[in-house]
Structure formats: structure tokens, C-alpha cells
Amino acid sequence: MGNAWKLMGLMVLVLFGPGSVAVAADSSPVGLVTKAEQSTLVVAQNDLPGLQARLDGLKQQVSLADSLSQLVSLQDLIQAYLNDVERQQSALLPVQAQLQSQLGVLGPASPDEQAPENTDIAIQRIHLIEQKDKLDSSLKTLAGLKASATELTTQIAALRRSRQRLSAVLQEIGATLASVWQPGQRLASSVLLLLVLAIWTLGRRVAERGLVWVCIHRMPEGRLRRSSLALASILATLLTAACALQLLFYAVTRQLPLTPMLQNLAEEIEKLVYTCVLITGLSRALLSTRHPSWRLPAIADPVALAMEHFPQILAGVLLVLVTLSQITNVSGMSTQVVIFGRGVIALIVTLIIATLLLHISKVRKAVADSGEAPEAGTTLAGLMYTFASLATVVSILALLIGYISLARFITYEIVWIFIVFSGFYLLMQLLKDLCEYLFSPRQASGKALKQLLGIGDARLEQVSTVLSGAGRASMLLFALIALLVGGVGTTFGQLFAQALEILGGAGLRKLNIIPGHLLNAVLALLIGVYLIRSLRRWLDNEFLPKTAMDPGMCASLSTLFANIGYALVILLTLSSLGVKWTNLAWIVSALSVGIGFGLQEIVKNFVSGLILLTERPVKVGDLISISGVEGDIRRINVRATEIQLSDRSIVIVPNSQLISQNLRNVTLGGSAQGVATLELTFPLDIDPEQVNNLLYNAYCEHESILDHPAPFVRFSKLTPDGITLTVTGYVSSPRVVGKIKSDLLFEILKRLGAAGISLVKPAAE
Template sequence: MRILSITFRLFLLLIGLQISVQVYADNTDNGQQTTAAPQVNASRELSKMQIILDKIKGQVSGSTNDASLSQLNDMAQQLSENADTLGQSLIPERQKVEAQLAVLGAAPAPGSGVRETADVTNQRRSLEAKKTELDNQIKQADSLKNGSLNLSAQILNLRRDQLKTQLALNSGSILSSAFWQPLYNSNQFDREKITNFGAELLNTVTLSWAPEWRAGTLCWLLAAVLVMVLGRRYMEEFLAWVSINKLPEGRLRRSFLATAVALTTLLAIVLSFNFLAHAFTRIDEVNSDVEDYVTRLVYLSISCGLIAGLGRAFLSTRRPSWRLANISNEVAQAMKPFPTIIASLVFIFQALESFNYSVGTSVNTTVFGNGLTALLIGIFCVVIVLRIKRTRRRMKNEDNTPPARSTLAALIEFALFVTGLVILLSLMIGYVSFGRFVSYETVWVGILFSSFYLLSHLAGDSSEAIFSTSNACGRRVQSSLNIQERYLTQFSSLLAAVLKSVLVLLLVFGLFNGTITSSSPADMLQKALAFWGGKGLEKLNIVPSQVVNAIIMLIASICVLRRVRRWLDDEFLPKTAMDKGMRVSVVTLFSNVGYVLVVLMTLSVMGVQWNKLAWIVSALSVGIGFGLQEIVKNFISGLILLTERPVKVGDLVGIGGYEGDIRRINVRATEIQLSDKSTVIVPNSQLISQNVRNATMGNAQGVVTIPMTFPLDIDPVKVKEILLSVYSENERILENSAPSVSFKDLSSQGISLSVTGNVATQRLISSVKSELLFEILVRLRDEGIALSSPQTMVIEQRSSAGAADPVEILSADRQG
């Protein structure tokens, strides 16, 4: 590459020397050899120049090195000079030919009767052919000159773009003399371009100040001043009056006014610049390059208006009590000039960068502008932090303790200080592109996070005010929807969460898809729409619009499914012959199948094709193999319980030492309510795999059995009659199966009897048994019949004269 470049440059130098020598020879021999042919073959030289230009274009398209591009730019400029020299050398020759043609005069008309000799006709024809050839060569030389200049401008644009993208490019330290060279030794091409573009700007101003346009220009200039000075002020006052008199009391007033201050400042600045631009560029004769430059300035005013507006809203020096951030008045006053200064710096140097782009200045001038911008922004980053610290220190010395800083505020100050040092260090060691990138990204991140701070407060405060019953809006919403206050609070929290989530997404989108130098609102909107359509997410097969549609589909389907389930449970199924347990099973099974269908429909709306769900099945199978066995087993067991119904809702079951009523059969587990109203969660698989006692299956009757032990000296017949009479008199003992008394055992302990009776269900056993025991105890006590008492062992120790050993007497007494 380097050898080829040197060869090109030597070849161009030889061409230039040859053309220069020929021009000098033509000038010296002009008076002596008026008809001599030029020694340079112009056609051959122009062909060689065209070949060289094509080769330079080919190298430019494949070159990414700044040094190579710089060499190619020098070669293109030298080629332009040589083409211009060659074209200028052909002009005198063309003038000679034109003079000879003028001497010969025009050819006589066919019908004039005048005839000229053949030598004159041939000479005129030869001179005309020569003139045509010279005209074509001069046009070709001009075309080569313009093509070389255009190529040089394109190379400069490529180098400028590389300065923005190649952050690791070392373009020289700002402490070197080469960096400051554009101030005292500018490039000749730069001077010409700047002079020409300056003349176009001056011509634009002159046209707008012409007598026929002067009145309109004055009106637009006056409108710009009025909007910037009076319009912004009165609009802020009006919005402050609205926040005080029309908005409900609370935090919404502060967040609304802060947002209004930022928007009014932005609107005033943008409108003022639009009026100024219209004042000078509304005339048709204005140059297109000037119009493009002014348009870029108008777009630039949006970013500068955001910086100034957000700074004023954040500091709120005019209304300290309305300030959102926890900043003391002294600190706010100390920071007051910085937003305006930074906005002005960004506008001035971005306007300079746009000027360089429009003019096509050299890379050295562009590097100088970028470095100066980064230098001033880095200095201000450090100065802002130092001024805040000095203000706080002065407040402490004056016994005026400043409010405690939050951790976030301390981190922001630290990050800003470190960022400023990084910018200054990168400029000192020569990485101007990196310093420019960090400085502009710092401003862009500040704009995004400040906007997010204001809008998030506005979203949360607005949601709270809309659904708060302490104001008329919340009461109107409550009365119109006829809902409880707690639901309004839930709606408020949900709306605030949704709005803040949207703001977070916009913040992330702005951080990764925008910059302060290339992101106008139209560009950001276009990128957002493209992202909404799935651009940039093709590899992931994700389209945000389809995802949102799928979420809406999911929410709507769940609402419809719950409404249908409620209709089945409350209206339709109670009118059928199904028992309660069967109805609950049908509703649960319907819900499970419905949720599966809802998930499938959501995936379909999201754009997932059915033939591409193999990865989902594979993932599920792998997950099942590594840890979802129990979940799937419980799910399948739940489906079996709902279809086979070995147990159902309402059954009295016993499992694992627990006994209670089944209240609900879920997808994974079953809820069993015990007699003490506590609930036991039993996995569905245990109800399938273990022994379960279902006391109410098949409407089984309950048996009330009471075993009792009596002394040996009672009358068994009388006791039997008492027990049977107590059972028969209880109205919940069934008559179709009469109570009975069984003789169970006869031993030294007494007589064991057991009385048995049937009740309608198992659930009545406990309560009926309690009633019977009370009644039996009363009857036996009235009849003087006692139950047997347990044996007692009494050990006595007796002492007698001359007897040292104790005597143990064992007595067993029975008490009646």
C-alpha cells in the first residue's frame, strides 16, 4: 500500500512538472510560434489522470487507516492541481484555433453562389475538428479537477467520521503545537472554503435585508426575541398559576411545574431558532448548503434547549420550595450558571462542527474543534464538583449545616469528577476522539437521566392524584366505577408501575440508540418505530409490537377465562344435578385446560410457529429429567383426581395421620381442612400412591360405638336397658338399624360392654357420641351405678420393737 502510494505521488509529480514546463514553453514562444502544436499529448495525459483517479477511488473504498487516507487525500489534491494546470494550458491553444477560424470566416451558404477553394474548406474543417477536440479535453480536465476535489472532500468526511468512531485513534496531544496550528497557520484549501462559505452566509443575510424582504425579516427577528424573553416568562407564570389553582394539593404540583419549566424553556428556544432560521432562509435564492447548515442549527437547538430547561427545572432557583431534588439553596445558586453555559458551549462547538462539515475543512481543523469542545466540557465537569464542595464547606464554616447528601447524589458527583479527569487526561495524551466521545456522552446521559427523573416523578404523582379520594378527580372515578377505595389504590400503583416501566424502556433505548450529536427527535422517533417493528432484533426473532399484542392477548384471555369460570361456578353448574364436589372438579379441570390454551394462543400471537416449538419441548424434557419429576407427577395426579375422582371436594379423608375435609384440589396439591380449622397441603401424588381413608365415599353411614367397663356386682340387664334407651331417645340415631349392646369381656377388672348405633353420615359421629356420653353418665348416676375404678397399690412401712426390717403389705381394694 505504501509503495503504491509513493509510486502514485511520483507519477503525479512528473505529470505536474511536464505540464508546467510545457506551459512555460507556450508562454515564452507565444509570440513566435503561433501555429506550433503543443509538445504534451493532452489526450494521453488525461487518460493517465483518469486511471489514477479511479485507482485512488478504489483504495479509498477499502482503506480504514487514517494515515493511508491522509496520503490519498494529498494525492487527490495534487491530481486536481495537475488537471487544472493541464486545462489552463489548453485554453490558449483553443483561443488560437478560434482566432484562425475567425480569420477564415463562416462557410458560405449553399444557395449564395459564392464558392471557396478546397484548401480553405479543408483548413476550416480541420480547425473545427481541432476546436472540438480541445473543448472536449478542457471539459475532461475540468471534470477530473472537480472529481478530484469531490474525492478529497469525501476522504475528509471519512476521516472526520473515523475521528468519531475510532476512539483509540491518537491524533496528537492538545499540548503540542500541531493541535493549535489551525489558529495561526490554516490550510490554503480551508481558507478558500471558509471564505466561499462565509460569502454565501453574508449573501444570505444581504438578501434577507433587501428592501422587499426587510420588513418581514424584522418581524421574524422581533418574534424570536419576544418568544425567548416574554413568551417563556409568561408561559411559566401561567403554568404556575394552573398548578396552584387547578391541580389538587400534593406532590403533583411540584412535579408538574418542574416539567412545565423544562418544556417551556425548550419550546421557547426551539421556536426562537425556527423564527431566526425563517427570517434568513425563506428566500428562494438562498444557497442549499446554507439552508442545510441552518437546518442543522435548528435541530441542535433542541438538545441545547433540553440542557437549559432541565437545568432550570432541576435547580428551581426562583421557587426553592417547589424544588424536587433535595438540594440546598446555596448549592442550587452555585450551580445556576452551569446549565446555560454548558448549553451554550454545546451549541457553539456543535455549530462549529456543522460548519466544518458543510465547508469540508481539513481534519486538523475538525480535530481542533473536537478537542476544544472536550477540553471545556471536561473542565466544567471538574469545576462543578469543586464548586459544590466549596459551597458545602463554606456552609459548614458558617454553622449552616447543609442537608445530608444521599448515596446517589454522592455517586453522581464522584462519577462527574472522574469523568472530567478522564476527558482531560485523554486530551493530554492525544486521544481527542475518545475525549470528545466521553464529553458528549456525559451530556447525553445527563439529559436522559434528568428527563427520566422529572417524568418518573410526574408519572407517580399523576397516578396518585387521579385515583386519590382526597380530591375531586379520585372521588369522581370512584363514583363512576362504583369500586372500593382499596381498588383505587391498587389502580394507582399499577398505573404508576406501568408508566415508570415505559420510561425505563425509553431510557435504555435512548442510552443505546442515541447521541447528542446525531439524535434529533425525528431520528429517535424513526429508530423507535423501527425497533417497534423488530429492527435490530432479527436474530432473536423478537418483534416488540407482537410482544405487546401477546401481552394484551394474555390479559384479555385470562379475564375472559375467569369470567366464564365464574359463570360456570355460580350460575350454570348449580342448576345441574351434579353434587358440589363434581362441580368443583369440572370448574378446576376447565380452568387448567383453559390456561393451557391461553398460553398456546399467546405464543401464536407473539409469532412463535408451532413447527418451531421443538426447542420448548426439548427444554421441558431436560428440565423434567433434572428436577421437575415431582411437579409433573403432582400435575398428572391432579388430573387423575379430577377425572377418576377417588376423592372429591367435600370428602372426609384421612392420610398420614391427618383427617379432615377436602376443600380444594389444585394443579399441584390438595388442601385438607382439619377439625381445628387448620389446613394441610398434601401433594396430589400422595393421594394416588398412598393409602387414603375416604370416610364419606358412597354416602357411607357413620357408626357410634361407646365401650364401657362396669364393676362385677352390677345388674347387666338393667345397664343394657339404660344404654339402649339412651340411644333410642337420641333423634339422630337411625331407626332402620336398631342400636345394640354387646358383651365384650369379663375379667377380674370388671364387665366390658359396648353399645353401638348408626348415624346418617360420618361427620355426625363426634357430636352424637358427645351427646350420648353426657346422657349415659347422667342416667347411670341417677340409677346409682358406678363405673369400675382402676386398681391401686398401697405400700405401708410398719416398725415394731426388736424388728428392724420393714414389712410390705400389698392390698387391692375395689371401690363401688
């Protein structure tokens, strides 16, 4: 039944369908499309290679076009090509619909078609499927050709726009230059240009020589003069370049103001010029080939001479190539052109750096082979050389495999790292030399600071070291920020703004620290410390000596005043910074954790020191004995107390021990008396009364022995070896006990010898 229905459907299609069934006269398979449609399909398939060849030719012509007229004519040719493709598609779409409808009438193949009476239907279906597959493939190819041609049209439009904009930029530049070279303006323009050239050449030399003269005749001889000479060279280069550039812009724009497009281009070129000036100025200052004794880094003369011209070449190449790249960016050239320009810049800069590194290595090897003294190598210099070499190799590999953006980034970063490292190296050397000069005890500034602050040479050197270290640490922080956020063409203003944005993060904003308050905080700290030291000297030298207090009490009050004063100065400094006390909770929490784990001993000693200064169980000048140590208290500090022994040595005892341990204060209250006791052993056959009177009289007759309490002689013990007598007397102070006992012993031995009384000799062991 299924085959019967299919035969009926085929008959209906033949009799009443939109196209008749064409049957070949010979024994070939019968087709279900008309002869006209078959010829259309054959023609379309034969035209596809021609259409592809036409598209390839158009692409080649677009790549070689160098004028707007050629691009316009090519755009017309591509439009005609699109019309031909669409005409082919329009001719094939009805045939595709016809084949699809005929296949729909025949339906899918079934197992019954294996019968002999159904063989014609299967052959017809296979033939229709083959024709439809060819037709679908042709339509797909035509769709791809149409898409490629449409994309090519878009590229031509972009090229036309970019070239039109480039032409507009060149026209604007030409109009600007023509305005300053028109009749009546040529003389003034020539004079201004000559003046620009004179400032950049002669002016730079005059400015550099003037600053060098100032450094030589006004700066002290030494490291400060050398770093000042390097800075003078850079300043002369920057200042003359800035003057020449501003005068050049005035000469070009005095008649016709720049358009917004040219203004943007001029700003970018100005940044580029300053970058190139920094490259040449820093290299000239650090290499110092004309005056090797002025050179800051440890670079051998042959190496410096070998490197002399490379920074100038690099600056010139960057100035020319990056200017052209900026023009292409402003004019809106295509992405391919921009990437090509970046690749050229990266390639040339990489080759210059690679040549420099190879040349340096060759010169160093030659110096080593010649037997001359090699330059002093440092770890930092080795790391920089290794980093530059690796970066150069990576940049070349990136260019070879097509990563142009990566190669450009690496080369620009090498140049930027050189600028940042050289600039901050010079500034850190200058800061170090300046601190050493200002705080030197041999200089007038150091002597004035000593007299003003009342500090010694050692403390002045400590201040110099601390300020120099803090300044260099701050510069290193800014250098790191400059490396992270800056790049070639970044201005000082942009770097400073980025640094403030990074340093003024959420944490500092919560503390309300504003950079403008830093000066107030520094002034508050310096003035506060000066006032405390001045008031302490006034207390020690003028006020306290005129009171009835003992010296120990005076020393304790002076120390307590200084500690409280320094604490108040710290609080005042934080207030000047704008720190709100409610925002210091995290600091208190951190300190509490630190105190609980590592600072508890320090805090305990600090609190003990405050107790010693307020309750005064001991004071400066007291004679104490603790843990086998006996001596006079010399100073009570915040953490520990200094005890001076009889041999003038100092023992440092933590304050907590003076509070928590048993302590003997011999001179507490100022009324302590010393006890001079001698223990002597006599033979058994002596007259006890005679010896008693002799000892008693010797003590009573000594002028240092007090009458009250009176001296006395005591019978200590009786042994087979002899009689032991102990004589005791009191003196005014425990500090003189040792001397008085020595005097008494000499006197007693003298009187015993005169009376014929001897002491018991020690038994031989």
C-alpha cells in the same frame, strides 16, 4: 598479475576515459574527478544549510498566512525553491555517475595493494570513496528537502481549498441574511425576529404557567402532581423552543432557500439547539429552585441553588462552540483546525464540569458545618458524583498528553449521560406515580377497575406494582440502549430506530414479533382475562347452582374451566404477537431441560391437579384423611389442594400426594355415615343386663342415631379392673359424630347416676 591488470586499466582510463585524471602539483593524494566537478560538489555542500534555512522560513510564513493572496505568493516561492533543489540535484547526479564509474574501474581493494608499487591506487580509491559518500549525503539531504517542500505545497493547497470553501460558506450565509434584510423585507424580518424572541422568553413563561395551572387544578394532590409539574416545565421549554426555532428558520429562508451545504449546517444546528434546550429544561425541572416542594430528587436547597446557573452556562458554551465547530466541518477546514476546535470544546466543557463538582462539594461541606440537615444521600448519587469526578480527571489528563479525541468523547458522554439519566428518571417517576393513582382503591379509576375486573384491593395493588415495575424495567432498557448507541445531537427518532434495530434482532425476527402487534397482544390478553372471569362468575352464581350437581362438582368444573381458559388466552396472546409455533422449538427445549432438573415437581403437581379435577377421587367439600391430616377439602388449585381442619386452619397438600398416597375419603359418593362409639369400663359387681339396657336405650332414644343400622352394645373385654362395654350407633354424617358422642355421654352419665351405677376409677399411677 592482478596488480598489473589494474595498472593497465588505470592507464586506459587516463588516456581514453570521459574525464582526465587531475594530479595535484604538490604531494597531496591524486583525485579522479575534474576540478570543475570538485567545485560543483563543494558548492552543493555549501548551499545545503541555506536551502534548509529557506525551507524553515517558508514553513513559518505558511503558518502565519491569514489570506488567500499570501498563500498564493507562498506557493510560488515554494515552487521556486523546488526548482533550485532540482537544479542542485541535476548538477550532482553526473558527478555521482562519474565517481561510480571510476570506482568500478579500480575495482575492490585486494591484499596485493599493500605492496609499495600499488600504494597510489589505494590512495586514489579511498579518495574517490570519500567524495562519493559526501555526494550521496548531499543528494539524500536534497531529496528530503524536496519531499518537505512538496508536502508543504500540498498543505498550502488544502488550506486554500478550505479557506475558499469557508469563504463560500460565509458568502452563502451572508447572501441568505441579505435576502431577508433587503429593502422591503426589513420590517417583516424585524417583526418575525421579535416574535421569535417573544416566543422564547414570554411564550415559554406563559406556556409553563398554563401547564402548571392545569397540573395544580386538574391533577390530584400528591406525588402525581409533583411529577406532572416537572414534566410540564420540560414540555413548555421544548414546545416553545421548537416553535421559536421553526419560526426563525422561516424568517431566514422565506426569500432564498438554503443551499445543500447550509441545509446540512442548519440540521446540525437544530439538533444542537434541542440538546441545549434539554439540558436547561431538565435541570430547571429537577432542581426546581423556585418551588422546592416540587423537586423530585432529594437535593438540599443550598445545593440546588448552587447548581442552578451551571446548566445554562454549559448549554450556552456548547451552542456557541459546537456551532463554530460545525461550520469548520462543513467548510472542510484542515484536520489541525478541526482537532484544535475539538480540544477547545473539550477543555472548556471539562472546566465547567470540574468547577460545578468543586462548587457542589464546597456547598455540601458548608451545609454540614452549619449544622443544617444534610441532604439524603443515596448510593446512586454517590456513584454518579464519583463517576463524573473521575471522568473529569481523565479528560484533563487526556488533554495534557494530547489525546484530544478521547477528551472530547469523555466530555460529550458526560453531557449525554446527564440528559439520558435525567429524562428517564423523570419518566420513571411519572409512570410510578401514575400507576399508583390509577390503581388506587381510593380513586374513581381504581374503583371502576375493581368493579370491571372483579378483583379486591390487594390484587389491584399487585397489578399496579407489576405494571409499574414492568414499565420502569422497559425504560431502563431503553435508557441503556440510548447510552450505548446515542450521543450529543442524537434525535428521538434516531434513538427509537436504534432501539427497534437492537430489540428486533435475529431472535425476535425468528419468532416473528413485530412491535406493531404488541397492542393487539395486550388487548387480547386483557379482553381474554375479563371474559374468563365474567364467565366463571356466571357459572358460579347462575348456571351451576341451578343444576343437580353437588357443590364439589360445581367447584371442580369452575376451576377446570378457568385453567383451560387462561391457557387459551395465553395462546391467543402469542398468536396476536405473531409468534409462529414452529419457531418455539427452542422454548420447548429449554422448558424440557428445566423440567428435567428443577420443574419436575411443579409439573407433577400440575398433572395431578388435572387428574383430580377430571377423575374426581376427591372433590371440594369432601372430608378426607391423609398422612395424619383430616379435614374438608376447601379448594383444588393447579399445584396444591387446601384442606380446612376442624379448628379452621388450612393445610396445603401437594396434588401429587393425593394421587400417589393412601387417602381416606370419608364422604365419597355423598352416602357416608358417621359412627358414634363409646367405650366404658364398669366394676365387676354390676348387673350386665341392666347396664346393657341402659346404654342401648340411651342410643335408641337419641334422635340423631339411625334406626338402620341399629345401635348395639358389645362386651369388649374382662379384666381384673372391671368390665368394658362398647356401645355403637350410626349417624347421618361423619361431621356430626363429635357433637352426638358428647350428647350421648352426658345422657349416659346422667342415667348411670340415677341408677346408682358408677364407672371404674382409673388406677393411680
